[in-house]
Amino acid sequence: MDAYDEDSHNRRGPDGSKGARLPESGTDGHEPPGAGGEGNGPSVTGAAADESPADDTERDESSAVRTDAHESSAVGTPANEQPPVDTDPVGGAEPAAPSRTGVAALSPRYQVGAAVALAAVAVAACVHLGMVFLSLAPANTVTKQHGKAIEEWVYPEFEQNWKLFAPNPLQQNIAVQVRAEVRTKDGDLRTTGWRDLSARDGAAIDGNLLPSHTQQNELRRAWDFLAATHGTDNRPVGLRGALSETYMRRIVTMRLYREDAIGRQGLVQRVQVRSRTTNVQPPVWSRERFSSKPVYRVLPWWTVTADEAAGGVA
Secondary structure (H helix, E strand, O other): OOOOOHHHHHOEOOOOOEOOOOOOOOOOOOOOOOOOOOOOOOOOOOHHHHOOHHHHHHHHHHHHHHHHHHHHHHOOOOOOOOOOOOOOOOOOOOOOOOOOOHHHHOOHHHHHHHHHHHHHHHHHHHHHHHHHHHHHOOOOHHHHHHHHHHHHHHOOOOOOOOOOOOOOOOOEEEEEEEEEEEEEOOOOEEEOOOEEHHHHHHHHHOOOOOOOHHHHHHHHHHHHHHHHOEOOOOOEOHHHHHHHHHHHHHHHHHHHHHHOOHHHOEEEEEEEEEEEEEEOOOOOOOOOOOOOOOEEEEOOOEEOOHHHHOOOOO
């Protein structure tokens, strides 16, 4: 077997690198083995002699780097980029789902209860809006058949009117005043001075976050009812006029017994009611002229009934 056949190209050194092909001496310019070097190893000449084992090591390292880069690109990671480091202490566990809030956080039983409550509120709101709309709408079939139910729902707490948006809004303050004839325990008949019931209601409302409906509207509505059902001669017009008169008399008698302690002085025999009307002062920039003099409307004396004189109407 010739030592210098083609298999010599596949020879590898001790470190695994391929050795350079050695030229032979003689007619083709190559030397026989061992001719120019020590021992039995072949000697290298020319460019092959300049190569050293260090060069072979560098080539092997660069080849290894290219191989690593090729393997990294095969799995989708750039060669100059380090793979992400997993810092999850749980060991790759998925993040916890966000906690539920609001109605969704309740148990199914409470969710059903909340849905029922919301539905009840929605139904009540729709019914209330419908009642208020029907009370303001022109007369129709529904209001004719169910007018009483509509009035009981709306009046007096949810009454609506257009006075604020009228061409001439109210520009007057009306105070209701009353005086009484009292039969004292000695048998004498004494007439009290005028009591301003509206001023008392106003003082009770001022600074009160939750004033009562009685303090706000009872006396005012009673006077409006009476003024609308009485003529200029202060006589009642029809049955509603007599009803409004009775209603006003009972209110003022009850106020006298409760607020003025008339019961300790004697029995109320008669009462008289009057209104005191004053104009609201216009703004300073207005040139409107107005009278600051109050105008009184005095009603006739009303005889108090026995049950009213016994202590008013509870």
